[in-house]
Amino acid sequence: MAADTQREDEVDREWWKEAVVYQIYPRSFNDSNGDGIGDIPGVIEKVPYLDELGVDVVWLCPVYDSPNADNGYDIRDYQAIMDEMGTMDDWERLLETVHDHDMRLIMDMVLNHTSDEHEWFLQSKDPDSEYADYYYWRDGREGGELPNNWTSIFGGDAWKYDEKREQYYLHVFDEKQPDLNWRNEDVRADLFEMLHWWLGKGIDGFRLDVVNLISKREGLPDGEDNPGWVGWEHIVNGPRVHEYISEMHDEVFADYDMMTVAEMPGCGVEEAKQYCGEDGDGLNMIVHFEHADIPYRPGGKWDLQDIDVELDELDDLNDPDTQFNDWDLHELRDVLTRWQIGLDGEGWNANYLGNHDHPRTVSRFGDSGFFRVASAKLLATLQFTLQGTPFIYQGEEIGMTNVEWQSFDELRDVEAIQQAEELMERHDVGFEDIKHVVKHRSRDNSRTPVQWSDEENAGFTDGEPWIKVNANHDRINVEDARANEDSIWHYYRELIDLREDNDTIVYGDFHPLYEDHPHIFAYLRTLGDSGVLVVLNVFAYEEAFTLPPNLDAEDPKLLISNYDDAGDDPTEFELRPYEARVYRIS
Template sequence: MNKKWWKESVVYQVYPRSFKDSNGDGIGDLQGIISKLDYLKELGIDVIWLSPVYKSPNDDNGYDISDYQGIMDEFGTMADWDQLLEEMHNRGMKLIMDLVVNHSSDEHKWFVESRKSKDNPYRNYYIWRKGKDRKEPNNWGSNFGGSAWEYDEETDEYFLHLFSKKQPDLNWENPQLRKEVYNMMTWWLDKGIDGFRMDVVNFISKVEGLPDDEVKPGKKYASGSKYYRNGPKIHDYFQEMNREVLSKYDIMTVGEMPGVKPELAKKYTADDRNELNMVFQFQHMGLDNGKNGKWDLKPLYLPDLKENLTEWQKALENEGWNSLYFSNHDQPRSVSRFGDDGKYHKESAKMLATILHMMKGTPYVYQGEEIGMTNVHFSSIEDYKDIETINFYNEQMEAGKPIEETMKSIYEKSRDNARTPMQWDRSTNAGFTTGSPWIAVNPNYSEVNVESQIHDENSIFHYYKKLISLRKEHEIIVYGNYDLLLPEHEEVFAYSRALGDEKLLVLCNFYANEIEVELPTEGNLRSPKQLIRNYPGDATLSPKVKLKPYEAVVYKGSI
């Protein structure tokens, strides 16, 4: 076993805008995070991943950076940030920062210079092209809707933006640009941070010539993604980044990589390739997408989820490493999406946590997940802030689609589901702010909040706390090999873990029906002892197991 601290850690993602406001302006901030570090310490968190706090015009909630070495005024000052790092390190917690270098803001000084003239020294920091027949240089669409190109009158050329038009893509072909990025990364690491989470980082290498892609029926633009995901020079860039920066520090690196598959993830994360530690992949996040993408709703089929997670577990069993998550700032709330946020709210939230935290890999907890925060149903599109959601709504309205159908998709899949303020207590605005919150609070905060759970031993919070402590007590949970049981079963997610002569058995009922299952012989344990269960009391392990609605139970024994 190649033991590393980041393999043994549990990561908590803080989305600062929505975490805790200290000064009453309705926006979460760095002092707010500092005030809640003891809460995160009590939960058992080892690493905090901080979503962007850099200077930004906030077109995409901070993922459009105008100054990589400055702090957004709304969040505080660099002195506040320095204090945050010190306070975290004093508590034995580590900090990883969000690195957004596929694109910058159009208000970054590099881009301000770049658009001034074709011979400006910064011109080649971005991807500029002449139009074709008074149209865009190619037919790619933006990931946020519309064209991926924006015309600029000053120089009569277009610039590429795979996301918002205020997020121009950086040109990684330019060695000077890469040097600037590595210098900036080194600056943060020298300040004492413990690593980076890298935003859409497998988009940084584009295919030469940026060719047209096939436009699917009913679409105005092509995806283009096969020409910029995992592009031709991507491994060269990562190995250079590792050589110039990452290898010089004892840090954790995770690359967010839409469209990555297990065999490729092995290349990105294998020890001997000197690239990254782990990747965020999205295959399991697309299993409830219809043929027209995320807004096209379809129910999750459990065997699909089991097959996908198992494929990743087995592929990275002996080389590379998995990141484990069901929730983040771009995904709907997992208990609403895959569980039951009504009658079996507590049981299903605990069950989903069990599936994830007992697997091999580094688990990520997204703020509020540990108390079972749910999706929100705002009555009007006016209440939504997310650019992707608003663009989808406008496109649907222009196409004459029914508003009820459009809002149903938004209720299920909008990124704003994850961005409503953290629910601390029953006071006004859930204790998030004394002012008017930048986005409305989920109305269920009086029932779902930290204060009501922290003193309740049977709460979702205490269940997460126990899962995290078990990971620290039992090496098998971190390093044991994984095997799926009952692969075809449509209601039960069961698997085993093995390390030396120790074995774990994980049994999870994914639905609201009570069910009896016959365990295969591979599930046999000698001297089984119950480690954790999401219902009170001990359950007896026998060849035929009865599971209550959304029941999760974990046994440890020997082979």
């Protein structure tokens, strides 16, 4: 195996490969003025906290001027700050503060669509305007039918009729998020100018929201009938997407030492190779959805056919024994292994398990009950020991969990609201009958306020929080975690330090082990003569591990474990529930 591994002098070093990224959803991070909404000054207050945790890059979700139909992902003005978030002066102070703490700042950028209140869209309602072709405007078909049968990712049709223009416009997401027409050169030129403007202010890169949806198939043909999003095959990885992204790289990104993180639903390994690296479109890394969509099925996370109950037996959906997150290790391991091996030398992975678009990680892939601490540490170990840049979503570092949603009025996410309404209408039931579905599927789970302390409103705000605070903040919070040396928070610090001091974990090749084991995920990372063995017991069962006979355990050392009494010998041992061990071996 050593003969196949790369040498240390062959490593292609980049700062963004060695970095640890912390994602901030500012609306739920920290409220500085008591209005119940997190803001930029609130983020500034917590920059020393991020520095102490040890992260290198702050990813700031949208703070641009927006009517907030999708919490900032519907941008009204790309070059202004939302009133609720603060001012441009506040943002300038944030950038300066982040840089003063030797960290970098990347901005979340939405290029597929704008708000329907953006000046471009308002002008485009006039067919004689210079902005008339900035969006997808179409006449309806004969008989009053819509331009095609595409559906919105958030539910319902993907077309909205505008009385002023007397045409329909396309919105792949919410009706207040019309899709930009990238075929129009002026659209691209205006967007590129705006990107230069932000980079000129000194930011260190972009996270690009759903950027592989920017090219739609010519003629916008009907989509195939499927249980989920109709039309996706004409939208995802469209015919000119590589042309557009390559142009954006050449016209903008190539001029800066920056980080590009591209969110790309429906992107597989082979497509990712075309987007990444010098031989591709120039992007640094891809945020794919293959592992994040486990255990979802083809219709997406609101497709309930993956649950072993009939949909007309909705009482069962509120049974705690109904397994919404029933997944097996084979699927997760196969996906991660395919991406680790597939992108080796040809791209770079963005290692994440949760973010603002998914329920809480420990509630999905771990155990939010008795083994919450152990399983949260195990999942962090997985993220930090794969090849790729690890991403921490706010609250993961203390093991925040999903929420018990008691009423429809508690929901804030546009997707959850629309999907819950459709589900209740389709089955003629009330929220009480489907609240268990919402608990396991809603994006609101990851958007509840960061739990800073056991005080009222979890120390997030002195006012009325814009969204429900998780009731378990009295026992799961940052203050208690920092005071407890055995906490998840301190374990994250250890992982960050370990990765910073170990090139094998950052750049080493990936070799899967025990690929058919039902509960153990094990792999070897190698760089030159150095090896790092990772052994993870991903479920609440005790399991025996034996080092494969083709591996030598010369001069072994335990680097980190989520159990205090793990031994230094990796040859043979018993793994306890959710136990993680990382060894140095030669």
